[in-house]
Amino acid sequence: MxxxxxxxxxxxxxxxxxxxxxxxxxxxxxxxxxxxxxxxxxxxxxxxxxxLGSSGAIIIGNRFQSLHTAILDRQGGTMVNVSHAKPRKFYEGITDPERIMRAVNEFSSVTACAPVLEGSAALATDFRQEVFRVQGIDLGLHLKASALREHIVAGRIEDFQEKPSGLILGYGLADKMRAQVGQDVGLIGPDGEYRTFRICALFQTGNLTIDEKFGYIHLKAAQSLLQRPYGISHLMVKLRDPARAPAVAAHFERLFQHRARCWQDRERGxxxxxxxxxxxxxxxxxxxxxxxxxxxxxxxxxxxxxxxxxxxxxxxxxxxxxxxxxxxxxxxxxxxxxxxxxxxxxxxxxxxxxxxxxxxxxxxxxxxxxxxxxxxxxxxxxxxxxxxxxxxxxxxxxxxxxxxxxxxxxxxxxx
Amino acid sequence: MSMDATAGVSAANVPLQCSDIHRYLGEAESRVHVLRGVSLQLQPGCVHAIVGPSGCGKSSLLYVMGLLDRPDGGRIALSGEAVEGLTDDQVSCRRNEHIGFVFQFHFLMHEFTAQENVMIPMRRLGRLGVREMQERAAMLLEMVGLGDKTRRNSQHLSGGEQQRVAIARSLANDPQVLLADEPTGNLDTANSERVFQLLTNLVRQQRKALLLVTHNLLVAEASDWIHEMRDGLLTGCRAGRPH
Incomplete structure (x- = not known):
């Protein structure tokens, strides 16, 4: 000592x-x-x-117009005067989602990728009618890319799988609408047509903005409801290390010319x-x-x-x-x-x-x-x-x- | 200074010597020249007493020779080695190994037992293991007559006993030189005599050099050499009448 x-x-x-x-x-x-x-x-x-469980680490969204950066890059550091620069144009949804999904899945940092079609629809019950965000999902892929299974608090996900007109509602939204599992409810799309869906399960993420605003239906049903056949609004990407999402998102954006937003950016506030x-x-x-x-x-x-x-x-x-x-x-x-x-x-x-x-x-x-x-x-x-x-x-x-x-x-x- | 006190001793055998030491204390107008060219050699196996009126520079000389204070001029040699130019850490190491101090007040640490107090310099030197240090401390305490009080807390000892523990502590690293600043000044007559006797016996038996500052004329007369000091100068040296 x-x-x-x-x-x-x-x-x-x-x-x-x-x-x-x-x-x-x-x-x-x-x-x-x-x-x-x-x-x-x-x-x-x-x-x-x-x-992360509901929206993934990265959301690949709208395609954007290519900028002339490649041309500018070729100037090799010399001063270039760009006049009348216009803002970048965005095109709604994903162009050729299959191809992008295949490419995304090639990345070792990616563990799953799922397509989503999101839009607004009205949910009608005997009690009231309310506009909510409906997401059309491919259940198999979505379960891999999200924590939906863990978020289910009532009903069975298998019932949703078996039923083409199945609906999974946020717990908060169901509570507001006084809707229960097994109940038939109406969804009204942009065309005003009333379609009947059955509530198969309720989910709860703990985040009220999601639980009170969202519901899931099958992708095909959503494409029909939202009148966007073959349309995909975004791809949801799950990463091995969510902390690396900003770098991976920036890379995806450059590579696919689609808007890619990491969860840190989406939830910055x-x-x-x-x-x-x-x-x-x-x-x-x-x-x-x-x-x-x-x-x-x-x-x-x-x-x-x-x-x-x-x-x-x-x-x-x-x-x-x-x-x-x-x-x-x-x-x-x-x-x-x-x-x-x-x-x-x-x-x-x-x-x-x-x-x-x-x-x-x-x-x-x-x-x-x-x-x-x-x-x-x-x-x-x-x-x-x-x-x-x-x-x-x-x-x-x-x-x-x-x-x-x-x-x-x-x-x-x-x- | 007296040459008589060191007659026949070669420089290498002189445990501690100083020559032409000057020391000033205070600043500006209050600056005092307390040591005015003092030279002194200590002989092994001898007791050197410095006597003189208060404020004549006795303690200042002791502290300078004990390497606790740096002189403003002059030379100090410890076993023939000059200490000028040594760093503060090097001087501390020399002090730890070669010099033992005994003060008027025992300055024991009350948080430690008598044995632990004696072990404190040994811990710094770091040459012995804990068991060896304990054995040496017990031996030194036995030597000063406190063999049965090694485990006693230092504050539960009498004044005389505390001073004897302080003497044992000064011998912890077996130094060649002992410097004592009025070691009996705070003791009654019986304890004074006992402590002085203890010191002189140690000096004779172990061939150590003891320089002590004292106002006690009986103690001074019983020393081998008595150096008289006045106004920062050693004005005379004469042989004492040791028992």
Missing amino acids: PPPLFIAIRFIGYRKKAILLSLTGVILGVAFYICAQAQTQGFEQFFIKGT SLEIFSLIRISAAITVSTVILLAGFGIFNILTLMVMDKVREIAVLRSMGYRRSDISAIFLWQGVLVALIGSALGCVLGAALTYGISQIPVDIKGFLSAKRFLVHWSVMDYCAATVIAFVAIFLASYFPSRRAARLAPVDILRGSGQ
Whole structure:
């Protein structure tokens, strides 16, 4: 054991109450940080999971007019004056979806791709009539590319598979329309024709904007309802690593000349709100750790003032300035180590406890329990914050201790 | 300075010597020339006492010779090796290995037992394992008559016992030189005598050099050499009357 550590272990017992108070601050700060991050990220991850499960990591949509970038690129960096530039033209839907799907499936980062025809239709029940977004899907492909199966909360997906006029409705929408599984409802397309569909199942993603606005029917039925035979409005792409979606989407866009939007881009507004909440929670809770650090700064500063004679004697015994500094830094390290370790344990316990609290959230997201996300990174971040705060808190007193001139202390010493 | 005190000792055998030491304290108008060209050689196996009125520079000389303070001029040699030009860390290492300090106040650390206090310099030197350090500390405490109080917390010892622990601590790394700043100044007569006797016995038996600063004339007279100091200068040296 290094001599400064041996001395630090004994010195740390000095002013026990004060050091315990600061240690408690570090423990609570670390625990609250972990807990707050677990909650904010819990809701964020729930939202992301719902988004990826219902819309995929990338949506390849409308074809766009090719830009003249290839011509411009060939100019090799020379200045080109483009006059009367016009905005890019978009053409609705996917042109030759089969070919694009084949190409997309060739990518190793892609795990599934499914065609979707989306449009607006009116849903009519005995109770009321409401416009919603209907998606025509190829069930086999859609189940591979989405989390629809996991989202089913009532009815059976197999019933939908067997029934050409089957309908899967969002739980929120069914609730609004007072519709139930097994009930026949009417769908009215742009032509105004009334077609009867049977509700085979209800899904719930937890994202209310999806659950209250969407319903699924078979692709062929949608093409007929929306009067777009052979039409595909977009392709839904599932990726092995959704975090890589922006780069893959940009590549797809260049390659297929179709608009490709990654989930990060589609949900930017919501994700930014989550990010702001997370940062805000981190800053707020970090102040607890900073306050504990300030307490440790006070304790160590007082300790240096009280231990000047011991410091002088240690110097007379041949302890170097760096050894004296290390004695006080080690005390900080010990507080940070113990505080972080206990804080992580308490944080995990609090997070688990919170995840067991039953709630009934219905709003932007709907959940029956507090949502938490378990991430090692939160524990690491809390530990790093605690170490940085406490290192800074112990650095200045330790530097002061190292700079003390032993002779001045010994000359003026007395008991 | 007296040449008598070092007669017949070659430079390499002189554990500690200083020559023409100057030291100023304070700044600007309050600047005081506390050491005005002091030279002194310590002989192994001898007790050197410095006596003189308060403020004459006795302690300043002790701290400079103990490498705790840097002189403004002059040379210091530890076992023949000049210490000028050494870094602060190098000087600290020399101090740890070659010099033992005893102060008027014991300055023991209350967080440690008597044995642990004695082990503190050994831990810094790092030559012995924990068990060896414990054994050596126990042996040193036995030597100063505290063999039965090794595990006792230092603050639960009497004043005399604490000072004896401080002496044991000063011997921890078996230094060639002991520097004592009024080691008996805070003790009653019986303890004073005991502590001084202990120090002189150690010096004689282990051939160490002891330089002690004292106001106690009885202690000074019992030393081998008495150096008189006045106004930052050693004004005389005479042989004492050791028992």
